[in-house]
Amino acid sequence: MADKTGPDGTGETGRGRQPEATIRDDELERRRRDLEASLATRRTDRLEGKDEAKAATGYGQALKLSSEFIAGVVVGVGLGWFIDRVAGTAPWGLIVGLLLGFGAGILNVLRSAGLASEFGQSGEPREPKK
Template sequence: MANGEKPNDLDRRRQDLEAALAAKRPKPQAAESAKTGTMNGMGNALRLSSEFVAGVLVGAGIGWFIDEFAGTSPWGLIIFLLLGFGAGVLNVLRSAGLVADFGAENVNDDSDRGAN
């Protein structure tokens, strides 16, 4: 050991690190609630799928509208359909809690910023 550390010091530091990481990990509550046999899982699936379908339909509708009035067929539909697809995926990720809302401040504590 280069720093004069003993193997038991390394084990203690590893255990402290594992405990700190375990405390910061989120608890898997969403997966457990879907397994309960109630309608929660189906409700979540319906909500997420409707978020995605709405994004795609709105994008396609805007693209079609632009094509009809600007005469740019089919480019407006293609571009806005792809933008609607991206918006639908982003909405699903936001609803599932995997992506934070744009402009939302981090409400976590400042312990990992080096504040003492």
């Protein structure tokens, strides 16, 4: 037969009696307010730009920028190849298309990262996304 001694020596299973809390409720409330104030100061820059609050970070931003670049190059090469097939200027259409696509891809990345102004907008470029 099993004896009556449980994990805490009372014979009861489970957590048993817990020691009374040494931190009072007003101390916890003060700490919660301090934490809330600290978080509010850190979030102000995110809440100012509503579009910026939903911006992708890390891997998502890297995937977005790389796809912007690759799309520009692929479209340039595709148009160059098409011009070569129609006009019979091989390989010059493909070479020119590749170079134009490369330039367009870089411009797309700069616009997406916020380092170049959008088409038709004048003035200063916006701050880069972090």
